[in-house]
Amino acid sequence: xxxxxxxxxxxxxxxxxxxxxxxxxxxxxxxxxxxxxxxxxxxxxxxxxxxxxxxxxxxxxxxxxxxxxxxxxxxxxxxxxxxxxxxxxxxxxxxxxxxxxxxxxxxxxxxxxxxxxxxxxxxxxxxxxxxxxxxxxxxxxxxxxxxxxxxxxxxxxxxxxxxxxxxxxxxxxxxxxxxxxxxxxxxxxxxxxxxxxxxxxxxxxxxxxxxxxxxxxxxxxxxxxxxxxxxxxxxxxxxxxxxxxxxxxxxxxxxxxxxxxxxxxxxxxxxxxxxxxxxxxxxxxxxxxxxxxxxxxxxxxxxxxxxxxxxxxxxxxxxxxxxxx
Amino acid sequence: xxxxxxxxxxxxxxxxxxxxxxxxxxxxxxxxxxxxxxxxxxxxxxxxxxxxxxxxxxxxxxxxxxxxxxxxxxxxxxxxxxxxxxxxxxxxxxxxxxxxxxxxxxxxxxxxxxxxxxxxxxxxxxxxxxxxxxxxxxxxxxxxxxxxxxxxxxxxxxxxxxxxxxxxxxxxxxxxxxxxxxxxxxxxxxxxxxxxxxxxxxxxxxxxxxxxxxxxxxxxxxxxxxxxxxxxxxxxxxxxxxxxxxxxxxxxxxxxxxxxxxxxxxxxxxxxxxxxxxxxxxxxx
Numbered sequence: 001x002x003x004x005x006x007x008x009x010x011x012x013x014x015x016x017x018x019x020x021x022x023x024x025x026x027x028x029x030x031x032x033x034x035x036x037x038x039x040x041x042x043x044x045x046x047x048x049x050x051x052x053x054x055x056x057x058x059x060x061x062x063x064x065x066x067x068x069x070x071x072x073x074x075x076x077x078x079x080x081x082x083x084x085x086x087x088x089x090x091x092x093x094x095x096x097x098x099x100x101x102x103x104x105x106x107x108x109x110x111x112x113x114x115x116x117x118x119x120x121x122x123x124x125x126x127x128x129x130x131x132x133x134x135x136x137x138x139x140x141x142x143x144x145x146x147x148x149x150x151x152x153x154x155x156x157x158x159x160x161x162x163x164x165x166x167x168x169x170x171x172x173x174x175x176x177x178x179x180x181x182x183x184x185x186x187x188x189x190x191x192x193x194x195x196x197x198x199x200x201x202x203x204x205x206x207x208x209x210x211x212x213x214x215x216x217x218x219x220x221x222x223x224x225x226x227x228x229x230x231x232x233x234x235x236x237x238x239x240x241x242x243x244x245x246x247x248x249x250x251x252x253x254x255x256x257x258x259x260x261x262x263x264x265x266x267x268x269x270x271x272x273x274x275x276x277x278x279x280x281x282x283x284x285x286x287x288x289x290x291x292x293x294x295x296x297x298x299x300x301x302x303x304x305x306x307x308x309x310x311x312x313x314x315x316x317x318x319x320x321x322x323x324x325x
Numbered sequence: 326x327x328x329x330x331x332x333x334x335x336x337x338x339x340x341x342x343x344x345x346x347x348x349x350x351x352x353x354x355x356x357x358x359x360x361x362x363x364x365x366x367x368x369x370x371x372x373x374x375x376x377x378x379x380x381x382x383x384x385x386x387x388x389x390x391x392x393x394x395x396x397x398x399x400x401x402x403x404x405x406x407x408x409x410x411x412x413x414x415x416x417x418x419x420x421x422x423x424x425x426x427x428x429x430x431x432x433x434x435x436x437x438x439x440x441x442x443x444x445x446x447x448x449x450x451x452x453x454x455x456x457x458x459x460x461x462x463x464x465x466x467x468x469x470x471x472x473x474x475x476x477x478x479x480x481x482x483x484x485x486x487x488x489x490x491x492x493x494x495x496x497x498x499x500x501x502x503x504x505x506x507x508x509x510x511x512x513x514x515x516x517x518x519x520x521x522x523x524x525x526x527x528x529x530x531x532x533x534x535x536x537x538x539x540x541x542x543x544x545x546x547x548x549x550x551x552x553x554x555x556x557x558x559x560x561x562x563x564x565x566x567x568x569x570x571x572x573x574x575x576x577x578x579x580x581x582x583x584x585x586x587x588x589x590x591x592x593x594x595x596x597x598x599x600x601x602x603x604x605x606x607x608x609x610x
Contacts, residue, residue, distance in 0.1 A: 009432055009433075010433060010434040014428075016427060016428035017425055019424065019480050020480060020486065027478035030462065031455040031459040032454075032455045034455075034458030035455050035456075038457055049464055098340075104337055113600050115351075118355055118589075118592060121588055122588055123540065123543075123584055125559040125563065126559070126584045126585050129565050129577065129581060130362055133577055133578065139374050140377050144376055178603060182603060226449075236544050237543045241563060255453055259456075262457050273457040273458070276453075276454050283451070287448070288446075290449060
């Protein structure tokens with residue numbers, strides 16, 4: 001009867017993980033390998049599934065890396081992401097500093113958060129077409145406004161820079177609320193004792209923000225940075241529906257380029273697969289950074305301690321022999 | 326001394342006014358596109374072409390609706406498909422993510438730590454990257470245009486597992502599990518009847534996010550659903566870019582409004598949980 005306590009429940013850990021693992025193997029891992037393999041083949045054409053390996057296995061990768069549109073789309077993706085992320089983080093930090101200020105009472109914070117976060121949950125496809133209509137030419141709401149203040153209509157979506165600016169603005173507009181809410185919760189999580197001590201020492205608002213708040217929320221800022229980077233690399237819905245990556249590939253992103261290669265026109269699955277794998281490599285590197293940020297520090301410490309203990313025990317065993325243990 | 330505190334107070338007052346002005350401006354910026362969208366949904370194309378901004382709604386919503394329904398854009402079909410996919414994948418994602426998180430959090434097994442590390446590692450791999458292989462696989466087994474293909478992969482969502490595990494570590498006491506065992510409950514029963522109810526707060530927020538993410542997804546449905554009867558709402562909105570709607574401005578705004586209304590309603594009802602959920606999602610760092 002005393003054996004009851006020693007029943008091992010470990011197998012349930014395995015059993016309960018099975019659905020996840022099987023689904024992951026079929027719907028994620030297998031497609032990753034499939035994509036990788038297709039990258040080395042001649043698989044092209046609508047409704048084609050059979051393929052042959054190429055004589056020069058890296059031909060598709062060479063095509064992608066030397067393609068001007070790929071370079072343009074990579075540059076566009078990076079450029080538009082940076083132009084949206086810097087003001088996004090800046091605005092979020094400013095609002096965070098204001099809304100968490102201990103000496104200033106701001107009313108309606110809750111309502112403000114709810115309103116500026118709203119664009120984030122609306123379908124990106126809807127938002128893209130909405131902005132296309134808002135910037136319509138010759139008579140969209142923005143041009144109506146310009147006309148009313150005595151300016152001529154502008155064909156925004158026919159100009160490279162203004163189309164890019166609209167994409168950047170949409171990204172900023174959709175995401176700064178999210179970043180702000182995230183940062184505010186991080187600041188609320190800081191031990192208030194630190195701020196009280198700083199106040200007693202005579203630190204002003206500016207010093208408190210730069211010397212306490214920023215260092216304390218740095219990990220979460222890094223989290224926001226990396227997740228935003230990966231999201232930015234996959235920018236698809238908005239450039240596609242706003243102006244199909246145009247005008248003249250000005251808002252062509254990597255994702256949109258890959259989609260066009262594989263699922264329109266000549267259906268060049270092989271080249272799209274090669275491009276996907278290159279992007280996958282970039283994302284993998286970013287994920288490793290994220291992994292490093294999110295690693296369980298306490299657990300890592302505990303594991304280290306356990307290993308050290310085991311080592312010490314071994315040493316003692318060596319020293320005193322196994323007898324008596 | 327008194328003078329300096331006074332100036333500090335005045336300083337605060339000025340800053341406070343600036344904060345209010347900026348906040349009101351940002352609220353305005355967030356709402357105005359939607360306001361124009363809803364107003365123009367009720368206006369005729371002629372009115373919009375004369376002046377695209379109007380403060381008050383008009384009476385042409387019915388006419389715009391008639392134009393919309395005579396063309397390809399079928400709101401009921403899109404709504405039905407979006408709902409099936411979103412509800413299906415949310416239910417699967419929540420149930421199995423909680424189960425997987427429970428496996429990691431509640432049991433001691435050899436591969437538990439490597440497994441969790443693995444989940445964190447694959448968390449950010451987006452579906453878009455593997456789309457060529459995924460499409461080829463689905464095409465080969467003749468499952469293109471099947472809604473379940475978009476639902477079943479939700480059994481393995483690393484992000485949700487991660488958040489569930491974090492929540493469990495913080496708020497689930499294993500003593501409850503122990504006492505259930507003493508009462509003779511089987512492990513699976515314990516999970517369904519005891520653990521799931523305890524996890525309700527985390528389930529609520531994660532369910533909202535899963536639902537919204539799935540509802541808003543464009544890329545994967547766009548590739549896998551090519552038949553009009555299977556279109557989801559985001560794919561339908563893509564139709565609005567077509568030539569048949571070129572001159573139907575009011576109709577476009579109406580269609581966009583219809584795709585946004587369900588989300589806005591959900592958001593207004595659950596905004597507290599959503600904003601809190603964003604905050605909760607990033608606690609770890």
